[in-house]
Amino acid sequence: MRIVFLGSGNVATHLGIALSTSGQQITQVWSRSKANAEHLAERLHAPAIDDLSSLDRNADLYLIAVKDDVIQDLVPFLQHLHGVVAHTSGATAIDVLQGIENKGVFYPLQTFSKQKALDLSDTPMCLEANSTAAMQVLEAAAKLISTARYTLDSEQRKVLHLAAVFACNFSNHLYHLGHSLLQARGLDFEILKPLIAETARKIEDAVPFDVQTGPAVRGDQETMVKHLRLLDDRPDLQEIYKTLSESIKKTHL
Amino acid sequence: MRIVFLGSGNVATHLGIALSTSGQQITQVWSRSKANAEHLAERLHAPAIDDLSSLDRNADLYLIAVKDDVIQDLVPFLQHLHGVVAHTSGATAIDVLQGIENKGVFYPLQTFSKQKALDLSDTPMCLEANSTAAMQVLEAAAKLISTARYTLDSEQRKVLHLAAVFACNFSNHLYHLGHSLLQARGLDFEILKPLIAETARKIEDAVPFDVQTGPAVRGDQETMVKHLRLLDDRPDLQEIYKTLSESIKKTHL
Numbered sequence: 001m002r003i004v005f006l007g008s009g010n011v012a013t014h015l016g017i018a019l020s021t022s023g024q025q026i027t028q029v030w031s032r033s034k035a036n037a038e039h040l041a042e043r044l045h046a047p048a049i050d051d052l053s054s055l056d057r058n059a060d061l062y063l064i065a066v067k068d069d070v071i072q073d074l075v076p077f078l079q080h081l082h083g084v085v086a087h088t089s090g091a092t093a094i095d096v097l098q099g100i101e102n103k104g105v106f107y108p109l110q111t112f113s114k115q116k117a118l119d120l121s122d123t124p125m126c127l128e129a130n131s132t133a134a135m136q137v138l139e140a141a142a143k144l145i146s147t148a149r150y151t152l153d154s155e156q157r158k159v160l161h162l163a164a165v166f167a168c169n170f171s172n173h174l175y176h177l178g179h180s181l182l183q184a185r186g187l188d189f190e191i192l193k194p195l196i197a198e199t200a201r202k203i204e205d206a207v208p209f210d211v212q213t214g215p216a217v218r219g220d221q222e223t224m225v226k227h228l229r230l231l232d233d234r235p236d237l238q239e240i241y242k243t244l245s246e247s248i249k250k251t252h253l
Numbered sequence: 254m255r256i257v258f259l260g261s262g263n264v265a266t267h268l269g270i271a272l273s274t275s276g277q278q279i280t281q282v283w284s285r286s287k288a289n290a291e292h293l294a295e296r297l298h299a300p301a302i303d304d305l306s307s308l309d310r311n312a313d314l315y316l317i318a319v320k321d322d323v324i325q326d327l328v329p330f331l332q333h334l335h336g337v338v339a340h341t342s343g344a345t346a347i348d349v350l351q352g353i354e355n356k357g358v359f360y361p362l363q364t365f366s367k368q369k370a371l372d373l374s375d376t377p378m379c380l381e382a383n384s385t386a387a388m389q390v391l392e393a394a395a396k397l398i399s400t401a402r403y404t405l406d407s408e409q410r411k412v413l414h415l416a417a418v419f420a421c422n423f424s425n426h427l428y429h430l431g432h433s434l435l436q437a438r439g440l441d442f443e444i445l446k447p448l449i450a451e452t453a454r455k456i457e458d459a460v461p462f463d464v465q466t467g468p469a470v471r472g473d474q475e476t477m478v479k480h481l482r483l484l485d486d487r488p489d490l491q492e493i494y495k496t497l498s499e500s501i502k503k504t505h506l
Binding site (some may be wrong): 111126161172173177178199222230231240244 | 377416421448
């Protein structure tokens with residue numbers, strides 16, 4: 001498979017390395033910044049471009065991995081191609097690829113940091129396409145990367161993206177808040193890590209509802225009052241504490 | 254070491270099994286309910302009692318693992334003992350053990366489910382005592398269970414407990430909210446699990462602040478508006494979304 005990458009950020013880097021390692025030929029890496037394009041292109045043994053008029057028009061797959069609001073700016077340059085053009089955004093509908101004949105979405109549901117190598121083999125690849133032929137190309141590419149592949153339409157993908165914000169982005173922020181509470185009293189964050197790990201591990205084989213613990217689900221009003229008092233100097237954290245405790249109580253009525 | 258357990262819930266069960274497995278003698282299990290006492294006592298090869306007047310008065314360690322607000326009801330029955338009396342509560346000060354000569358706290362920072370065996374070997378054991386001799390007994394017992402031992406006073410333990418509510422209890426509820434959003438649209442929760450696992454794994458070797466992702470930290474207003482619109486039928490989730498997104502934005506200003 002001949003693949004062109006549009007974008008050179010975290011998603012492009014991880015997908016590029018995974019596809020290149022699986023033996024596919026990356027024929028170009030485009031980025032608005034030539035330096036960024038070159039940086040990734042070098043790792044993928046591909047030429048770098050910063051000008052879309054020199055786009056390789058004979059690739060099988062064009063993967064768009066740029067910021068969500070930049071996707072539409074690239075669309076005019078990707079018309080009249082034979083290959084499949086797919087974006088990699090969770091929150092963007094397939095329709096953004098207006099006028100493109102063979103189009104799709106190739107969305108890896110994972111949290112990427114540029115610095116860290118990541119095994120994508122169990123990363124859910126969420127696929128959508130406007131034709132069976134286009135879906136076959138995306139399926140073939142996804143299969144090279146991961147054993148977990150899902151066909152989701154744009155509505156479903158939006159909901160999945162939202163669910164991921166709740167379960168992952170917000171959880172990470174709660175880790176941070178725990179960290180900052182400990183730090184303020186000179187306590188080591190290390191002490192919390194085994195509990196965080198076990199909390200996440202638990203739901204591998206249990207429904208989160210069934211393993212909820214803590215004062216709110218027990219209806220332990222006394223502890224909740226004590227906790228709010230401890231947060232007297234942090235009204236912002238009091239609000240988060242109240243909002244989430246109320247939600248837990250309502251859920252477990 | 255001769256150990257008496259007061260309580261027969263999750264904490265008593267896990268600590269009891271760990272201490273018994275390490276070769277310590279559990280000399281009694283007390284519970285208000287004889288049936289519950291017998292259930293755990295059988296697993297620990299110990300006699301069960303439901304009457305505190307028949308308490309073994311020659312144990313080295315009495316571990317109180319009952320609901321927080323019941324601890325003080327047991328205190329009058331635990332006076333004039335030679336052994337160390339310790340409660341296992343994160344949110345309760347050592348002072349609750351009024352009049353007891355050798356007292357302490359033996360708090361395992363972990364989330365326990367009765368059904369599931371748990372390796373306690375990296376569970377942080379948070380210890381406090383009112384004398385060096387009492388601390389030595391707690392240290393010796395904790396060492397049999399875990400490699401991670403911390404000396405925390407009651408104030409520090411309160412903050413740790415609060416931090417754990419944020420980082421763990423609240424995170425689990427956010428997993429549940431993600432689950433319920435997917436379920437409402439017929440999507441499988443399985444699809445989120447690798448991302449939840451990676452989010453927790455990431456902070457093993459990174460500070461949560463540094464690995465925050467998602468629309469709020471990017472300042473991606475467009476996606477946040479779309480997400481709130483998707484939650485039009487769930488004003489409770491809209492409130493959580495807004496509260497946590499605001500907190501993320503404020504944190505990463």
